[in-house]
Amino acid sequence: MFCANCGHKLEPDNGFCAECGTVVSHQEEINPIINVKEQEEKLINLKEFKNQESSSRGVDAFWKIYKQQGGLGAFWVMFLVVGLIGLRPLFSSQSLQWNEDYEDFHLQMVMPSNVRLGLSLSQEEELNQIEVNTTCGEANLKELEIDWNLTNEMGNCEIVVRYQNQEITKQYQVIPKSIIQEELGFLEENPLNPEEDSDFDGLTNQQEEEYKTNPLLVDSDMDGLSDYDEIFTYQTDPNKKDTDGD
Numbered sequence: 001m002f003c004a005n006c007g008h009k010l011e012p013d014n015g016f017c018a019e020c021g022t023v024v025s026h027q028e029e030i031n032p033i034i035n036v037k038e039q040e041e042k043l044i045n046l047k048e049f050k051n052q053e054s055s056s057r058g059v060d061a062f063w064k065i066y067k068q069q070g071g072l073g074a075f076w077v078m079f080l081v082v083g084l085i086g087l088r089p090l091f092s093s094q095s096l097q098w099n100e101d102y103e104d105f106h107l108q109m110v111m112p113s114n115v116r117l118g119l120s121l122s123q124e125e126e127l128n129q130i131e132v133n134t135t136c137g138e139a140n141l142k143e144l145e146i147d148w149n150l151t152n153e154m155g156n157c158e159i160v161v162r163y164q165n166q167e168i169t170k171q172y173q174v175i176p177k178s179i180i181q182e183e184l185g186f187l188e189e190n191p192l193n194p195e196e197d198s199d200f201d202g203l204t205n206q207q208e209e210e211y212k213t214n215p216l217l218v219d220s221d222m223d224g225l226s227d228y229d230e231i232f233t234y235q236t237d238p239n240k241k242d243t244d245g246d
Contacts, residue, residue, distance in 0.1 A: 096121055096130075096163040098170065099144070106224035109173045115148040117170065119161065131162045136174075150174050202228030213238045 002009055003017040016023045098105055099118030107115075121127070121144060132139050136157040137150040148159060150172070158171045192198050192215055194206035201218040208215035213227045220227050223241040230238040237243040 096161065096166045096168055098168055103224045105170070107172065107219075107222055109175050109222055110150065111176070111222065112151045112153060112174055115150055115172065117146040117148060117159070119144040119146065121163065126163075129163055132159065133162075134159045201226045203231070211238060 003020065003022055005022040006017060006020040010017060097120040099120050100106070102116055102118040104110075104115045105117055119130070121130070127141075127143065130141060132141050132146060134148065134157065136153045136155075137148055139146050139148040139159055146159070146161075150157060153174045154176060156171060156173055158169060160167060160169050192205040194209070195204055197204050198215050199208075199218050203211070203213065203215075205215045208227070211227070211231060214220040218226050220238050221230075221241045223230075225234065225236070225238075227238040230236045
């Protein structure tokens with residue numbers, strides 16, 4: 001230690017300077033130069049501590065914000081992924097439709113028999129994803145053709161075909177074969193006016209008798225073509241569902 005007045009070296013237990021007699025009351029007054037340096041070091045350490053503390057708080061705040069935003073971001077990413085997966089079939093180029101080239105598709109009523117229906121699908125390699133259900137009878141799918149057995153059925157029957165989120169349906173009314181005999185019995189008791197068109201198919205009752213068609217049915221053989229069209233447009237047999245047997 002040194003005297004603050006003259007700079008003389010002092011012992012730790014000295015109460016006054018032996019050189020100039022200055023009373024030594026506090027250690028800080030003995031060496032102000034050293035005291036200033038110590039204060040500066042303390043200030044520097046304090047600033048560094050505060051800076052570190054501030055930095056630590058900033059990191060903690062950043063992580064809190066990141067976790068919140070990251071959690072929200074992860075939620076929205078999962079929402080979009082699930083949404084895209086769910087909506088994918090809606091925007092898919094795949095389209096399930098009935099093949100209207102099949103004559104049976106245009107029928108509304110059929111007698112107990114096997115009905116053939118066709119499907120249209122752009123990518124046939126996904127045929128295993130097609131599901132077929134019926135309310136009556138048994139339907140077998142082979143490639144894109146359905147063979148629907150209605151030989152032992154009667155009344156309204158519906159077939160439902162599903163692919164992904166798409167669904168198509170078709171209904172038939174299966175009528176008994178005896179309906180023709182019943183109608184003939186009705187006609188014997190209630191003869192029709194030969195000049196009238198009782199079934200509104202374009203043929204008079206007299207013409208129906210000439211062509212041996214049913215005057216009470218627009219489509220006597222129920223093949224999807226009216227009796228009039230078969231006779232005058234397509235020159236096919238109105239009493240045969242398959243005129244050429246193919």
